[in-house]
Amino acid sequence: MSSLQTDTPLSLHHLHVTSDKPEALAAFYEDLFELARMNSHGDAIVLAAGERAVVIGDGKPGELAAAAYTARDHAALALLRARLDDLAEPPPSTASLLFHDDAFTVRDPQGRRLILGVARVPRSADRMAARVQHTVFQTTELEKVLDFYVNRIGFAVSDEVVDEDGALMTCFLRSDDEHHSLAFFRGSNNAWDHHCYETRSWNDIRDWGDRFARARRSIFFGPGRHGPGNNLFFMVTDPDGNRIELSAELVQVDAGGLPGVWPHEEYTLNSWGRGWIRT
Ligand SMILES: [Fe+2]
Numbered sequence: 001m002s003s004l005q006t007d008t009p010l011s012l013h014h015l016h017v018t019s020d021k022p023e024a025l026a027a028f029y030e031d032l033f034e035l036a037r038m039n040s041h042g043d044a045i046v047l048a049a050g051e052r053a054v055v056i057g058d059g060k061p062g063e064l065a066a067a068a069y070t071a072r073d074h075a076a077l078a079l080l081r082a083r084l085d086d087l088a089e090p091p092p093s094t095a096s097l098l099f100h101d102d103a104f105t106v107r108d109p110q111g112r113r114l115i116l117g118v119a120r121v122p123r124s125a126d127r128m129a130a131r132v133q134h135t136v137f138q139t140t141e142l143e144k145v146l147d148f149y150v151n152r153i154g155f156a157v158s159d160e161v162v163d164e165d166g167a168l169m170t171c172f173l174r175s176d177d178e179h180h181s182l183a184f185f186r187g188s189n190n191a192w193d194h195h196c197y198e199t200r201s202w203n204d205i206r207d208w209g210d211r212f213a214r215a216r217r218s219i220f221f222g223p224g225r226h227g228p229g230n231n232l233f234f235m236v237t238d239p240d241g242n243r244i245e246l247s248a249e250l251v252q253v254d255a256g257g258l259p260g261v262w263p264h265e266e267y268t269l270n271s272w273g274r275g276w277i278r279t
Pocket residue numbers: 134136194195196245
């Protein structure tokens with residue numbers, strides 16, 4: 001079956017977050033993630049490094065204005081645009097520093113924005129590896145958003161988490177060979193849950209843990225190993241309370257891989273210890 005993974009792979013490239021203290025939030029990402037300020041573009045601060053980037057705009061803290069995914073090249077993006085033309089809207093002006101001019105935006109049924117484009121600058125190694133890799137949302141309308149992302153956009157289901165009655169609680173979606181670049185939890189509100197950086201090894205997880213420790217930002221979940229994706233992880237928060245995950249060993253999934261089904265329990269969320277079950 002054709003999908004993003006088979007036809008036009010996408011990987012997460014940057015996030016556009018909003019904050020009521022954008023300078024303070026920018027300072028955190030500049031210091032901790034070694035991001036360089038490209039410039040201030042209108043209200044937004046654009047920060048980038050080799051494998052990570054973030055746009056910080058004025059607005060309500062804790063919200064994700066857009067998640068931006070890069071196609072491999074312009075031909076792939078054109079194929080995607082042709083398929084999604086009826087949904088396409090102009091991208092925000094801040095995207096132009098990071099993406100070429102053929103970028104476009106689509107909105108999901110609950111108003112989340114995806115920016116789809118081609119990165120202006122090829123990725124390069126950072127001094128401390130941590131490639132922005134996936135983002136996750138809580139939703140009150142799980143079936144509706146999954147129908148959009150799978151059947152309309154072309155994400156593939158890698159793993160599902162179901163409760164004891166068989167109701168779907170979480171769904172992990174891939175857009176290339178990596179287990180997930182996007183996921184949704186069923187919850188009581190519609191909120192941004194977290195974003196994640198993929199490192200190269202467990203030793204990198206150690207080094208990032210030490211870095212956050214020096215900044216007195218303590219781990220609130222993990223270290224542990226997730227069931228779906230089998231990745232090692234821990235989570236911290238930024239000054240706005242946005243949850244940040246550092247990960248290693250996220251598995252790859254073949255295009256023909258069938259979705260796995262996991263029970264909704266602590267062991268699934270963290271096979272090493274306590275889970276953090278959203279409600
Ligand atoms: Fe995650």
